Amino acid sequence: MFSEISEEQLEKLADIASAVTLPADASVFSQGNRADAFYLLVEGAVKVAKTLLDGRGTTIRYVAAGDTFGESVLFHDTYPSSAETLAPSRLCRFETRAFRKLMLAEPELALVTIAAMARRLVMLNQRVEELLLPVPARLARYLLELCDEQGTPSRCRLTCSKHELASRLGTVPETLSRALSRLAAGRLIAVHGKDIEVTNIDGLERLTQQHWEARLGSLAADVYVTQAARGAGRS
Numbered sequence: 001m002f003s004e005i006s007e008e009q010l011e012k013l014a015d016i017a018s019a020v021t022l023p024a025d026a027s028v029f030s031q032g033n034r035a036d037a038f039y040l041l042v043e044g045a046v047k048v049a050k051t052l053l054d055g056r057g058t059t060i061r062y063v064a065a066g067d068t069f070g071e072s073v074l075f076h077d078t079y080p081s082s083a084e085t086l087a088p089s090r091l092c093r094f095e096t097r098a099f100r101k102l103m104l105a106e107p108e109l110a111l112v113t114i115a116a117m118a119r120r121l122v123m124l125n126q127r128v129e130e131l132l133l134p135v136p137a138r139l140a141r142y143l144l145e146l147c148d149e150q151g152t153p154s155r156c157r158l159t160c161s162k163h164e165l166a167s168r169l170g171t172v173p174e175t176l177s178r179a180l181s182r183l184a185a186g187r188l189i190a191v192h193g194k195d196i197e198v199t200n201i202d203g204l205e206r207l208t209q210q211h212w213e214a215r216l217g218s219l220a221a222d223v224y225v226t227q228a229a230r231g232a233g234r235s
Contacts, residue, residue: 044089
């Protein structure tokens, strides 16, 4: 968010920032609470999640060191989601009122903030698109992205628990297990504990592009995966 502003502006940001140190599994802020600050993660790991109207929880994003989160407080009175640490973490806290005052004095900082919010909107649109996909397709997309992040196109290692991954995909661990089994049965992947071998990249990519199975019952899921694998094999 602050990568393109001047050193002088960074110094002004530092003047209004306060340091926060939290242990693992600590709440940074809670959904629905009065919003008074946003944060920059300096070191550690943070998860941003939202509780839906039916009581289910879904992970919106995992925050990496150097990223800001909770910026929506600049335009809302309450937090629309919750954030908690996944590991001991160090953060910079920016009080909303002070940051708004600084934006009025530094128009370039205001533009940077608007650009950051636009990027968040694109990310949230992608999350909504993912949640419209059936779980096997969500999982396929996640595995392809993870392989890309880890720099190994045909293999990746899961970096979170099954419960966390299920939350990230907007489902439950049992459904996630069935999705993994379906991808393995369709010979798209091979599961070795936390290590996932992608045995059919074309099939996995084809799976992420097909939406029609979302309107079918679970009985069609195995056929869906199998057709994706066979279709890739013919291409």
